[in-house]
Amino acid sequence: MTRTSSSAADAPHRDRHDDVVVGTAVAPDPVAAEQPYVAMLYGKLDDRRAETAGLLARVLRDETTGTPQAVSERDAAAQMYSEQLATLSAVENGLCFGRLDLDPDRPPPPPADGVGDPDVEGLDQDVLYVGRLGLLDEDHDYEPLLIDWRAPAARPYYTATAASPDGVRRRRHIRSRSRRVTAVDDEILDLDEAAAAASSGATTQRTGLTGEAVLLAALSAGRTGRMGDIVATIQGEQDRVIRSSANGVVVVEGGPGTGKTAVALHRAAYLLYTHRRQLARRGVLVVGPNPTFLRYIEQVLPSLGETSVLLSTVGELYPGLAARRAEPARAAALKGHADMTKVLSTAVRDRQELPRRPIQLVVDGEPVVLDRDLVAQARTRARRTRRPHNDAKRTFIREITDQLARREVDRVGRDLDGRSNLLDRGDLADVRAGLRADPDLRAALDGLWPTLSPPQLLADLWTSPQRLRAATRGWRDADREQLARDAPPADLCDGAWWSPADAVLLDEVAELLGEDDTAAREAEERKREADEAYAAGVLEILAMEEDWDPELLRPTDVVDASVLADRTREATYASAAERAADDRTWTFGHVIVDEAQELSPMAWRVLMRRCPSRSMTLVGDVAQTGARAGASSWGEVLSPYVAQRWRREVLTVNYRTPAEIMAVAADVLAAIDPSARPPESVRESGVAPRAVATSEAGLLDAAVAQARKAREAVVDAEGAGRVAVLAPAGRVDALAAALGVAAGPTGAGDGGRAGDPTVDLAAEVVVSEVADAKGLEFDAVVLVDPAGVTHDSPRGLNDLYVALTRATRSLVVVHPGPLPTVLDRLEWE
Numbered sequence: 001m002t003r004t005s006s007s008a009a010d011a012p013h014r015d016r017h018d019d020v021v022v023g024t025a026v027a028p029d030p031v032a033a034e035q036p037y038v039a040m041l042y043g044k045l046d047d048r049r050a051e052t053a054g055l056l057a058r059v060l061r062d063e064t065t066g067t068p069q070a071v072s073e074r075d076a077a078a079q080m081y082s083e084q085l086a087t088l089s090a091v092e093n094g095l096c097f098g099r100l101d102l103d104p105d106r107p108p109p110p111p112a113d114g115v116g117d118p119d120v121e122g123l124d125q126d127v128l129y130v131g132r133l134g135l136l137d138e139d140h141d142y143e144p145l146l147i148d149w150r151a152p153a154a155r156p157y158y159t160a161t162a163a164s165p166d167g168v169r170r171r172r173h174i175r176s177r178s179r180r181v182t183a184v185d186d187e188i189l190d191l192d193e194a195a196a197a198a199s200s201g202a203t204t205q206r207t208g209l210t211g212e213a214v215l216l217a218a219l220s221a222g223r224t225g226r227m228g229d230i231v232a233t234i235q236g237e238q239d240r241v242i243r244s245s246a247n248g249v250v251v252v253e254g255g256p257g258t259g260k261t262a263v264a265l266h267r268a269a270y271l272l273y274t275h276r277r278q279l280a281r282r283g284v285l286v287v288g289p290n291p292t293f294l295r296y297i298e299q300v301l302p303s304l305g306e307t308s309v310l311l312s313t314v315g316e317l318y319p320g321l322a323a324r325r326a327e328p329a330r331a332a333a334l335k336g337h338a339d340m341t342k343v344l345s346t347a348v349r350d351r352q353e354l355p356r357r358p359i360q361l362v363v364d365g366e367p368v369v370l371d372r373d374l375v376a377q378a379r380t381r382a383r384r385t386r387r388p389h390n391d392a393k394r395t396f397i398r399e400i401t402d403q404l405a406r407r408e409v410d411r412v413g414r415d416l417d418g419r420s421n422l423l424d425r426g427d428l429a430d431v432r433a434g435l436r437a438d439p440d441l442r443a444a445l446d447g448l449w450p451t452l453s454p455p456q457l458l459a460d461l462w463t464s465p466q467r468l469r470a471a472t473r474g475w476r477d478a479d480r481e482q483l484a485r486d487a488p489p490a491d492l493c494d495g496a497w498w499s500p501a502d503a504v505l506l507d508e509v510a511e512l513l514g515e516d517d518t519a520a521r522e523a524e525e526r527k528r529e530a531d532e533a534y535a536a537g538v539l540e541i542l543a544m545e546e547d548w549d550p551e552l553l554r555p556t557d558v559v560d561a562s563v564l565a566d567r568t569r570e571a572t573y574a575s576a577a578e579r580a581a582d583d584r585t586w587t588f589g590h591v592i593v594d595e596a597q598e599l600s601p602m603a604w605r606v607l608m609r610r611c612p613s614r615s616m617t618l619v620g621d622v623a624q625t626g627a628r629a630g631a632s633s634w635g636e637v638l639s640p641y642v643a644q645r646w647r648r649e650v651l652t653v654n655y656r657t658p659a660e661i662m663a664v665a666a667d668v669l670a671a672i673d674p675s676a677r678p679p680e681s682v683r684e685s686g687v688a689p690r691a692v693a694t695s696e697a698g699l700l701d702a703a704v705a706q707a708r709k710a711r712e713a714v715v716d717a718e719g720a721g722r723v724a725v726l727a728p729a730g731r732v733d734a735l736a737a738a739l740g741v742a743a744g745p746t747g748a749g750d751g752g753r754a755g756d757p758t759v760d761l762a763a764e765v766v767v768s769e770v771a772d773a774k775g776l777e778f779d780a781v782v783l784v785d786p787a788g789v790t791h792d793s794p795r796g797l798n799d800l801y802v803a804l805t806r807a808t809r810s811l812v813v814v815h816p817g818p819l820p821t822v823l824d825r826l827e828w829e
């Protein structure tokens with residue numbers, strides 16, 4: 001394969017016809033040649049925007065018939081047009097980024113998984129333009145002008161090679177800025193043409209990369225602090241994962257920087273395109289390890305025009321409570337352990353109590369006794385229903401009131417007659433109803449079998465030494481103490497009181513308790529009454545109209561307050577993602593988990609409940625596992641849910657870390673797992689990673705000096721860029737103060753520092769512990785005290801590996817005391 005590049009900046013040097021020489025033939029300047037087509041595409045885009053904006057305006061302006069159905073249809077249409085407008089705005093930058101010149105005799109493309117894009121099936125054009133969305137020519141039989149990158153017809157753009165050209169003769173990468181084409185890079189896949197072009201001096205591809213020039217330009221650009229999409233430069237091995245079947249669980253493994261996150265997000269966009277009907281209704285969930293990471297990736301899907309995706313950490317999936325308490329890693333690990341299922345179910349059963357001594361009550365003037373046997377029998381029956389605690393309470397109450405009613409009827413009936421019982425079933429029902437309505441009996445039963453909310457049960461458990469001891473029988477005291485808390489929160493939903501690991505447990509508890517929707521139903525009822533009262537007021541005012549024509553029907557003749565309340569009720573149409581965020585029991589069409597190695601067994605239970613179809617994409621790297629309760633093998637994680645039925649995809653090329661830095665990281669990887677293969681870096685930065693020795697007393701000064709130097713070098717090389725100072729949790733605050741920047745997030749480290757819960761992604765210099773930099777990247781990294789990082793946790797080497805692989809350009813390690821031998825490859829300063 002040969003490649004040629006042209007850019008707008010080169011244009012003045014070409015001849016007056018703006019021609020360039022490709023191979024032996026004289027061809028028009030491709031940059032100038034592509035401009036009119038690209039401009040025409042933008043014109044079409046503008047037309048579609050105007051048309052959609054018009055439709056939206058009309059829908060919003062039009063009156064509906066007022067029925068709930070019409071209101072809801074109107075809102076659905078408004079939502080749809082708003083989403084379409086958002087998509088049309090999102091594709092502005094780099095609308096068209098590729099062109100395929102196809103062999104007229106090529107075989108038809110293979111069918112895609114799913115429905116694909118019906119508009120572009122059976123394409124018979126020999127030149128296809130590929131871009132961020134599909135555009136059709138309405139004036140010419142709806143011929144495709146631009147193919148959506150996710151359509152089957154666009155696939156060769158990412159996968160064709162000289163060895164397997166897939167009917168592609170030439171692949172053209174089109175770069176543009178503000179609607180102007182700025183550069184064009186050609187790859188010629190046709191062997192004859194390639195030979196001719198090579199003989200004319202065009203460069204020959206060495207690496208097996210697709211669109212190497214465009215790719216390297218994207219990779220060496222300064223980091224902005226936010227992840228961008230890679231739609232123009234997706235590589236073959238990545239494309240395979242992105243378009244892999246939606247069915248079942250796929251695990252995407254790969255070392256740092258292999259594009260796992262990028263691939264996972266593009267896969268979400270691909271699946272939404274290919275299975276739009278199924279997935280838009282249930283939504284797609286993307287789970288990340290912490291709020292900073294979610295902020296880092298949040299712009300990628302909107303830039304691909306996809307908005308119906310919910311981004312969340314596992315802890316945030318519990319609605320109505322933003323858990324943000326930092327807690328020691330050991331406590332988080334214990335809470336994440338699978339043993340917690342038993343602890344929590346014991347804790348719930350312990351709330352189903354037996355009276356220590358008989359409870360004596362008087363109901364309707366008659367004595368009633370709740371003795372241990374009676375309650376025990378009712379409890380057994382209720383437990384046998386296998387229903388959640390709050391649901392099973394109904395059986396418990398029924399059993400007790402039935403038994404008490406029978407006893408009462410037996411006693412009273414026999415008193416009347418001495419031998420046979422004269423009371424009938426009707427009397428029995430009356431007695432039962434009387435018992436049920438009795439507030440004292442009700443209160444006694446509530447005490448024995450309380451209705452509980454998840455925060456109530458968990459707060460009671462953490463703050464009651466007796467309850468905690470009973471639920472954790474067999475635990476070591478030291479472990480139990482990790483869970484114990486002093487006092488419950490004043491507001492049970494106060495996120496500051498709960499940690500992310502607690503939120504995961506709340507979800508488990510909610511399953512055990514069952515939904516107690518009493519409050520929601522009462523609120524709904526109150527709203528309904530308020531709406532009706534308002535509607536009645538409106539009708540009253542209308543009825544007072546004095547000179548109403550007697551021939552005409554009055555409003556009150558055709559509508560009553562209840563119907564009017566329905567019609568005026570605010571429709572609550574929301575996207576699947578919005579509804580899913582508010583509903584703990586929502587199940588998603590597809591779930592993507594990033595940094596999946598970090599999840600605890602309890603967190604996996606939450607996610608599996610959210611995805612009964614098991615249509616999931618899990619991306620991660622067990623060599624980067626930092627969490628104590630995290631994964632060391634995918635088989636172990638998945639076997640309880642899908643046994644061996646999951647597939648594995650591997651990414652092998654590192655797009656982030658330059659080869660010089662990756663060589664150092666590879667030594668650490670070998671120390672973690674001698675059988676693991678490091679990913680191969682796609683480029684060198686020309687900057688050797690260095691070690692700077694210092695003393696404990698000189699550490700801050702040395703770190704500050706190196707951070708400043710790194711920043712200057714990045715600005716010199718790239719004009720802008722970001723530096724991360726990564727350090728053990730205990731050093732973060734001092735380093736931040738010395739550098740005069742805000743400390744990173746509190747994270748879940750043992751330190752439990754207070755502060756902003758997310759890393760400031762826009763800052764020029766960031767100071768953070770390693771756990772919070774997971775998944776992120778920076779132009780330069782200054783790693784302070786690597787020995788401290790490895791000593792900080794039992795998975796310290798994994799943390800060191802993560803820290804070393806965050807830089808796209810340069811790495812300096814500042815160490816007080818001896819440098820860990822695993823970093824021997826660093827150059828000394």
Ligand SMILES: Nc1ncnc2c1ncn2[C@@H]1O[C@H](COP(=O)(O)OP(=O)(O)OP(=O)(O)O)[C@@H](O)[C@H]1O
Binds near residue numbers: 238254261775
């Ligand atoms: N095909 C590509 N074209 C352009 N950039 C790419 C491509 N693939 C990956 N990248 C870039 O490489 C960097 C690393 O990608 P990403 O963060 O997805 O890797 P990762 O495997 O998730 O890394 P880690 O495991 O370290 O979190 C990102 O800047 C991403 O945009």
